[in-house]
Amino acid sequence: MASKSRRQAITGLMAGAGAAFMGLAAWRFAYAQSVREIQIVAQRFKFSPNIIALKVDEPVLLLISSLDYIHGFHVPDLGLRSDLLPGLVTKIHMTPKLPGRLDFLCDNFCGDNHEEMHGHFNVEV
Numbered sequence: 001m002a003s004k005s006r007r008q009a010i011t012g013l014m015a016g017a018g019a020a021f022m023g024l025a026a027w028r029f030a031y032a033q034s035v036r037e038i039q040i041v042a043q044r045f046k047f048s049p050n051i052i053a054l055k056v057d058e059p060v061l062l063l064i065s066s067l068d069y070i071h072g073f074h075v076p077d078l079g080l081r082s083d084l085l086p087g088l089v090t091k092i093h094m095t096p097k098l099p100g101r102l103d104f105l106c107d108n109f110c111g112d113n114h115e116e117m118h119g120h121f122n123v124e125v
């Protein structure tokens with residue numbers, strides 16, 4: 001009797017874990033379907049594009065490539081930054097929560113016109 005109920009408990013646990021896994025898989029699939037991908041190219045001394053429209057609560061995946069240097073990608077208002085290694089695609093997930101302008105900039109000194117290397121997101125409702 002005890003072993004039967006334990007077996008039922010274990011079966012129940014496995015079913016629960018399976019359901020949780022399926023739920024996670026479904027969520028990941030739904031997220032992958034809905035996330036908008038935005039390609040950004042970094043090279044001395046610009047980001048292309050450098051003005052990007054976003055929507056509040058819309059998840060996006062930034063795919064950032066550097067062509068020539070380990071530039072930085074920094075969004076001060078979100079406390080978000082990453083190094084951009086040439087030859088790799090740097091992936092950054094973000095979902096803006098407020099409308100307005102979000103500046104981004106290169107924060108790795110990359111040469112004489114480094115200060116010109118910046119852009120911004122326009123986040124609209």
Ligand SMILES: [Cu+2]
Pocket residue numbers: 044045070071072106107108109110114117
């Ligand atoms: Cu740079």
